[in-house]
Amino acid sequence: MDYEEMAGKYIAPTYGSRGLTIVKGKGIYVYDETGKKYYDCFSNMGVNILGHNIPEINRAVAEQLERITNLHGSFTNDKRSLIAKKLIEVSPKNLTKVFFSNTGTESVEAAIKFSRLATGKTEIIAAKMGYHGKTIGALSLTSTLKKYNEPYEPLLQDVKHFSFNDIDSLKEVISEKTAAVFLEPIQGEGGIRIPGKDFFVKVKKLCEQNNALLVIDEIQSGMGRTGKLFAIEHFNVEPDMICMAKGIASGLPMGAVLITEEISSKLFSGAHTNTFGGNPLVCAASLATFDYIEKHRILENAASVGKYFIEQLRTIESPVIREVRGLGLMIAVELKTKNTKYAKDLQDKGVIIIPTGTTVLRFLPPLIFTKKDVDEVVKIVRDVLSS
Numbered sequence: 001m002d003y004e005e006m007a008g009k010y011i012a013p014t015y016g017s018r019g020l021t022i023v024k025g026k027g028i029y030v031y032d033e034t035g036k037k038y039y040d041c042f043s044n045m046g047v048n049i050l051g052h053n054i055p056e057i058n059r060a061v062a063e064q065l066e067r068i069t070n071l072h073g074s075f076t077n078d079k080r081s082l083i084a085k086k087l088i089e090v091s092p093k094n095l096t097k098v099f100f101s102n103t104g105t106e107s108v109e110a111a112i113k114f115s116r117l118a119t120g121k122t123e124i125i126a127a128k129m130g131y132h133g134k135t136i137g138a139l140s141l142t143s144t145l146k147k148y149n150e151p152y153e154p155l156l157q158d159v160k161h162f163s164f165n166d167i168d169s170l171k172e173v174i175s176e177k178t179a180a181v182f183l184e185p186i187q188g189e190g191g192i193r194i195p196g197k198d199f200f201v202k203v204k205k206l207c208e209q210n211n212a213l214l215v216i217d218e219i220q221s222g223m224g225r226t227g228k229l230f231a232i233e234h235f236n237v238e239p240d241m242i243c244m245a246k247g248i249a250s251g252l253p254m255g256a257v258l259i260t261e262e263i264s265s266k267l268f269s270g271a272h273t274n275t276f277g278g279n280p281l282v283c284a285a286s287l288a289t290f291d292y293i294e295k296h297r298i299l300e301n302a303a304s305v306g307k308y309f310i311e312q313l314r315t316i317e318s319p320v321i322r323e324v325r326g327l328g329l330m331i332a333v334e335l336k337t338k339n340t341k342y343a344k345d346l347q348d349k350g351v352i353i354i355p356t357g358t359t360v361l362r363f364l365p366p367l368i369f370t371k372k373d374v375d376e377v378v379k380i381v382r383d384v385l386s387s
């Protein structure tokens, strides 16, 4: 029995299969069991922001392994305190405290609970085509595909959805009953949807008028993916909470919620806890990640290489391309036709991307991509989309 068959036999069938066994990664490449190399424009759904097998991150993790790996949040740990300080230093000024989780969906769950505590209200508003995770609370906000939600209904009560980037649609649902509005700055699973420049300023104003919190989900768009540490920085507003995960520890499972002093003042011992959140191992990886980002000017690289990537994709003349859009290294090629065949052809030719919805090819490469890497990938994309 090969690994693919073993996986089919023993792993619960909740994931589709890409038909590929990946056994290692180095830099921007991953390798299958035969040694074939693939450009990783997938990054584990945007997780491996610095690529794979990075010596600086490996060293930090190895050193921490020999000290202590897990430590409950009721004890203080050097690495946990240092990364908390770092996260607050780099986040918008009004965010002063951090809660640690382990995944994106857990960050969203925490933010839902904090919204209730801080406002005394229960109603949450989220956007259509938004993705916030798959635990019951986060899933109630997620609205990308009906098949994710419907089998689990009833989900959370008091959740309303409006059309992303349509302020009138938000006006129809927001009221004094609203505890919080949860939004991705750029919808990722929704197909890389970038809102208008003033959308978030208007959202924030409506939130203030209704005493509702603005919670920004940076789980996919954060950690430099769009050329700024947080994508919301492109839109000139200060959120009341930011949810983080994915790239925060370069591939180790870690999540965080950044909150205001006011929200923090409503929390109490036991308000929300977990066993692994902020464990020293992931905190060490996260500290090393921030060091690397600063030392290697990763944000600048994501901005300039991302711009170049989008420009180069736009030079492809193909009857199947409807639109190329993106910000930094969060990029979509929307097709006029189904994406499945093209995603498979790209994979066979050595480029792994994320088929998104039915027509989008999503590119979330590591932020260490160079213009030369872009040229090589675009050559393959051109071949596949022109044939």
Ligand SMILES: Cc1ncc(COP(=O)(O)O)c(C=O)c1O
Pocket (backbone or CB within 6 Å): 045, 103, 104, 105, 106, 108, 131, 132, 133, 134, 184, 188, 189, 217, 218, 219, 220, 221, 245, 246
């Ligand atoms: C914007 C956004 N929020 C939340 C999540 C959920 O994160 P996780 O899969 O770590 O639970 C994701 C995952 O893709 C995401 O893209």
